[in-house]
Amino acid sequence: MTENYLFRLSPRKRIVTQAILVVLAVPYVLPLVWMLSTSLKCDEQIFPREGSSISPVSLTNLLPHPVRWANYPDALKTVPFSVYLQNTLLLCALNVIAAVVSSAVVAYGFARIRFKGREPLFMLLLATMALPGQVTMIPNFALFMKLGWYGTFLPLIVPAFFGSPFFIFLMRQFFMSLPEELAEAARIEGAGEWDIFWRIVMPLSKPVLATCALFQFLGTWNDFFGPLLYLNDPSRYTLAYGLQEFMSSYGGKYAQLMAATTLFTLPIILLFFLAQKTFIQGIATTGTKG
């Protein structure tokens, strides 16, 4: 939409508009640039000595000089990055599959199947979104402990199989926007609800599914508190937890800390760039603003 609007403008206006947008984007991009730049600096450049000609906040100091690539291997050596990455990816993959599929099934029910109490149930579901995590933390913990799941990955995976209220809401809105005639035609051809859901609704809902998948991936990738509370074995720790461990141990080593943070952030940035179009489409269609 923005693209179309921009292309309708004269080249001059387009340049001005884009220049304004670039300027407005600077405050958002600057922390990222600073992180990347610091990750390649040596300590003398990060903390200029008293009397040094280098100003820590100047634009010229933003460029690493000299570039110290060794910060990356140094950062990777301090925590078992590959083990944490594997654990994180495993949790992300399972959570994405579980949350997207289970939420889609529930959302379809709320969007397309008429049953008694549907609206109050949906309201109840929405109400759970207002419940702060702190309220449910202790009962959840006690439940997982009784089930014998404490210290395993299960408390971090199984809840995703029960759907996410926000995703259900998002998907319900999307499913309701799909033409009912498609489902009617399928029913005439003898398709059951499951066939309609799986063969017609799901393929048409790629944008919203991708949006939910991305949200879930981000949530799991960045989740620090879940692993902190439920895991007691360093071989099961995740990247978010590992980053905290790194900060506790080597908080003063800014270059290495920023290198570790860059490595932690990079997959998310790549994922966003690759899925950008679908993601924005999903957000736009469901009317949700981030």
Added chain:
Amino acid sequence: MIIVLLNLLLAATFVLVFALPGPRRRAYPRRVAVRFWHMWTGEWKDVVDRIAQRFNESQEKYELIALSVPGATADSKFLLAVAGGDPPDCMAQWNQVIPAWADKGVLVPLDTLMSTDEWKDFQATAYPVALKIGSYKGHLYGVTTGLNIWACYYRPDHLRAAGLDPDRFPADLDGLWAWGEKLTRTDAEGNLTRLGFLPAWYQMFVPVFGGSFYDEQTGAVAVEQTGAVTINTPANLRALTWLADKRAELGYKKVVRFISSLNTGGFSTEWPFISGQYSITVDGQWRVEQLAKYAPDLEYRTAPIPPPSGGKAHAGWSNGNFMIIPTGARQVAGAWEFIKFWSGLEQPERAAEFYTWGGWLPLSDKIAKAPEYRKYLAKFPQFKTFLDVLPSENIQVSPPVPYQVFLMDMISRADDFAMRGTKTPGQALEDLEREVAQEVAKRKRSGQ
């Protein structure tokens, strides 16, 4: 497309499941597991792992399983585990949690695990400061495995260059200030380039001036019946006034500018004392080992903070790491075994070695006099100053009240107001008294 993506994700998941290392295997699976959480990371974690290994080697019944829980997050994990009914058996934490957690009833009183004779022996032999910090309302809730004491570090090279005799360290605080003035350097524009001595940290200097924030006999900040708080005492006021006056003499903004320009990013190598930007500074005993490691050729000495006229010698503030046992722990006996092993309540000669591994100050004189600890002192002679100060009755701790964190924040704020000159020291202490009294009243109303 969706199906293909889901299948790809599933395939990736299976690959990851098989590629992952299995859970950590126990070294002694037939023994009773004692779960121990601690807050150390990096090279400190290695020290803790070595101690855990030594404990396990000494045992036939228990296996200690140590888990490092990064600093600021450990409290949440611990409290949730207690509330959820599955806490660790033992935990090492900074002492400030003791009053708050003991008050909530989440800690086992450790004196109840001792026989009457053991408890009497502990009270008689543990350094007063270890007993003060570990106790709450008459019970012992934490046993230290490392105390912190602060003293003056000074550079003889700076002193000689300024015409001062390093062998005659000032015996009183005003003498130290006079030395600081002679050692301070500025550039042509009057900006500080070296701080001779910066008197700072109100909490540290209150005991030096003979003051206190609480009644050491009862452990109370406020009078129980009336809720009255007395912080604005003559000694406390004298300490804050002296600090504020000296800061004003140096120039508050100049000091802030100078400190901001220092690279104090956390590296041990970046301590401004090493780079020569401080000539005399007050710091903790752990710097001795760091200096040996990162600046082995630096000539330096240590001395207790000298008292002002009418003040107290060998005074200051202390904190440390303490071993606690949560209520609901499954292996209280195993945890207590480990605490005795590490702290030196049992076989102090053996435990002395553990204290030297971390450069920690010990629980009692028995450990300090053990051959291993003596060897350590011979290796690091500057460490002796801290050990000399340690037994002093004049070392104070943060008030053992459940609202300790609030109180210490308020004290820091009052300190900051006085240093900036936003409030006079008297006004800052009056306000502090009123705010603390309000908090006490609020807590009383809510039944805390």
